[in-house]
Amino acid sequence: MVLGGQRGLNVWKWGGFCNKSNYQGVWCPRIREEQSMTTATEQKKATRAGNYFISNYPPFSFWSEGANPEVEEAYAQLAQAETPLGLYHHIPFCRKRCHFCYFRVYTDKSAADIKQYLDATLQELEMMAKKPLIQGRQPKFIYFGGGTPSYLSAKQLGELTDRMKKILPWDEAEEVAFECEPGTLNEGKLKAIKDIGVTRLSLGIENFDDHILEINGRAHRSKEVGRAYERARAEGFEQINIDLIAGMIEETEENWQRNIEKTIELSPESVTIYQMEIPYNTTIYKEMKDAGKLVAPVADWETKRRWVKEAFAALESAGYTIGSGYTAVKNPAKTKFLYRDLLWGGADLLGLGVASFSHAAGVHYQNLTEIDEYTKAISEGVMPTKRSFRTTEEQRMIREFILQMKLGKVDGDYFAQKFGVDVLNRWSGELAQLSEEKLLSVQSGQILLERDGLLCVDNILHDFFLPEHRTDRIV
Numbered sequence: 241m242v243l244g245g246q247r248g249l250n251v252w253k254w255g256g257f258c259n260k261s262n263y264q265g266v267w268c269p270r271i272r273e274e275q276s277m278t279t280a281t282e283q284k285k286a287t288r289a290g291n292y293f294i295s296n297y298p299p300f301s302f303w304s305e306g307a308n309p310e311v312e313e314a315y316a317q318l319a320q321a322e323t324p325l326g327l328y329h330h331i332p333f334c335r336k337r338c339h340f341c342y343f344r345v346y347t348d349k350s351a352a353d354i355k356q357y358l359d360a361t362l363q364e365l366e367m368m369a370k371k372p373l374i375q376g377r378q379p380k381f382i383y384f385g386g387g388t389p390s391y392l393s394a395k396q397l398g399e400l401t402d403r404m405k406k407i408l409p410w411d412e413a414e415e416v417a418f419e420c421e422p423g424t425l426n427e428g429k430l431k432a433i434k435d436i437g438v439t440r441l442s443l444g445i446e447n448f449d450d451h452i453l454e455i456n457g458r459a460h461r462s463k464e465v466g467r468a469y470e471r472a473r474a475e476g477f478e479q480i481n482i483d484l485i486a487g488m489i490e491e492t493e494e495n496w497q498r499n500i501e502k503t504i505e506l507s508p509e510s511v512t513i514y515q516m517e518i519p520y521n522t523t524i525y526k527e528m529k530d531a532g533k534l535v536a537p538v539a540d541w542e543t544k545r546r547w548v549k550e551a552f553a554a555l556e557s558a559g560y561t562i563g564s565g566y567t568a569v570k571n572p573a574k575t576k577f578l579y580r581d582l583l584w585g586g587a588d589l590l591g592l593g594v595a596s597f598s599h600a601a602g603v604h605y606q607n608l609t610e611i612d613e614y615t616k617a618i619s620e621g622v623m624p625t626k627r628s629f630r631t632t633e634e635q636r637m638i639r640e641f642i643l644q645m646k647l648g649k650v651d652g653d654y655f656a657q658k659f660g661v662d663v664l665n666r667w668s669g670e671l672a673q674l675s676e677e678k679l680l681s682v683q684s685g686q687i688l689l690e691r692d693g694l695l696c697v698d699n700i701l702h703d704f705f706l707p708e709h710r711t712d713r714i715v
């Protein structure tokens with residue numbers, strides 16, 4: 241995968257940062273008052289296990305498992321004319337499992353297993369395309385995520401997408417995004433990816449240093465990055481995105497600066513930088529647990545935020561614009577990311593494949609998370625739902641609000657028109673507090689995040705959750 245596809249959205253535990261208590265202005269608020277400052281400082285600095293990144297609302301822990309008739313009900317209704325549709329296809333195969341990976345991936349599947357899986361996803365698409373909610377609609381954006389979509393051969397990709405297009409034509413798709421692991425990209429593969437209509441090629445580089453790539457369990461090395469990038473440029477993709485992670489195991493100040501320099505040298509249309517988090521289902525966490533350690537062997541949050549801050553500043557000096565808490569784009573007028581923007585604006589998303597996430601007419605759901613269970617359900621003609629959550633209008637409003645906060649700018653008029661809610665008034669106390677902490681400002685009906693607020697935006701978002709959805713944060 242390239243981080244940022246269908247990322248886990250759970251928020252489990254957190255202890256709190258404090259903007260007021262120094263840390264070069266990159267910390268977030270919220271230290272628990274009962275803790276002594278020393279203890280709190282130590283706790284908030286360390287990277288502990290848990291999910292930091294928020295990609296949906298309400299959190300997973302509130303979704304219910306079971307047959308989920310609300311998912312069937314959602315698909316039985318007709319779509320609202322103005323709601324765009326997106327298609328997500330999950331390819332859960334990788335050459336190797338990275339030590340920080342928390343996705344559903346398989347590294348041991350045969351060509352026959354892969355074929356069986358791809359066939360099942362096509363059957364799922366056939367089944368879903370007949371539902372009233374999807375019938376007659378065409379996807380506006382398409383996303384191939386994983387896992388590693390570029391793990392598929394050129395032939396597999398061609399056959400898969402030809403069959404997908406026959407079931408649900410892509411003629412209206414304005415964006416086809418595709419995640420790649422650099423080591424899987426030979427010339428023929430990149431040509432095939434271009435031929436199927438990919439407009440946004442996302443390269444999961446994560447780091448340019450061979451030792452760091454190796455120690456973190458990545459399958460590719462720097463030589464493959466250079467070759468893949470050159471070939472991708474030669475193919476003429478509209479948009480190339482580079483993914484980096486700040487705070488991989490053994491990252492150093494010097495090496496991080498080199499990562500920034502090399503990224504700027506390559507000059508991609510878009511750069512996405514994540515701060516390393518250690519969810520519970522990662523190899524790193526397993527090793528921490530076995531060794532009885534509470535703190536992950538990666539940089540603390542203060543350092544990770546500073547690194548992203550420095551990268552953003554360097555990218556800005558090189559002409560980039562910061563478009564969210566994680567991204568910089570060279571030309572914001574031209575370089576869009578529809579998957580993110582339309583999803584964060586309430587689009588329907590039909591997710592295909594094992595463990596995929598979908599959002600259908602206000603119902604969130606996730607597919608079964610084991611490949612055998614998933615293919616079995618599909619072969620029986622049953623929707624492969626694992627868990628779901630039917631949102632209320634208020635929850636949908638909060639979801640859009642918190643997701644749009646990640647872009648660094650929220651427009652009050654948008655929420656007044658779409659939901660009839662004055663968000664500036666509804667959260668006046670929270671916004672005043674965050675303004676006082678210099679994490680954002682409210683101007684002319686808009687909420688504008690300061691750079692320090694943007695760098696810890698996932699922490700700030702908890703303040704806008706309904707009381708029943710607030711859980712402990714991890715930082």
Ligand code: SF4
Nearest residue numbers: 241334337338341387
């Ligand atoms: S194993 Fe590595 S490449 Fe595969 S999905 Fe996980 S992080 Fe991405």
